[in-house]
Amino acid sequence: MSSAIDFAQLADAIGDAIVISDAAGDITYWNPAATRMFGYTRDEALGQTLDLIIPERLRGRHWEGYQKTMATGQTRYGNDVLRVPAVDKSARALSIAFTVALLHDPQGAVSGIVAVIRDETARFQEERNLRKRVTELEAQVQLQAHAQQS
Structure with a gap:
């Protein structure tokens, strides 16, 4: 070799x-x-x-x-x-x-x-989309929790 x-x-x-x-x-x-x-x-x-x-x-x-x-x-x-x-x-x-x-x-x-x-364009976009989705889901959970408290 x-x-x-x-x-x-x-x-x-x-x-x-x-x-x-x-x-x-x-x-x-x-x-x-x-x-x-x-x-x-x-x-x-x-x-x-x-x-x-x-x-x-x-x-x-x-x-x-x-x-x-x-x-x-x-x-x-x-x-x-x-x-x-x-x-x-x-x-x-x-x-x-x-x-x-x-x-x-x-x-x-x-x-x-x-x-x-x-x-890493595709990976970066995937991560951005996942972060956006997590933020949306967290907002939904907070709304539901707030609605249950009312």
């Missing part, structure tokens, strides 16, 4: 999107799962900024954190799964979950970030 792993083969086969961006936030890697998730081909995505998938209203906050991470070489999200809104090529809203890791150049400086991303 070979201990060497072919990154390209792994990244092309994996079901989660893998997006790598450089220190400026330009996309330098985009796997086939990213194409399926966001609708942009690799050629369309490469060289673009991450604004491609970030909702406009969240871009300021995103870039503030991104630039701070590049300057300090630290991210508070190293082991956390982040859940945030995103958008695809057709401007459809997505709910994504992802982890990030910092990439370093040979001198040890931060050179970019890799994100492994999963589309």
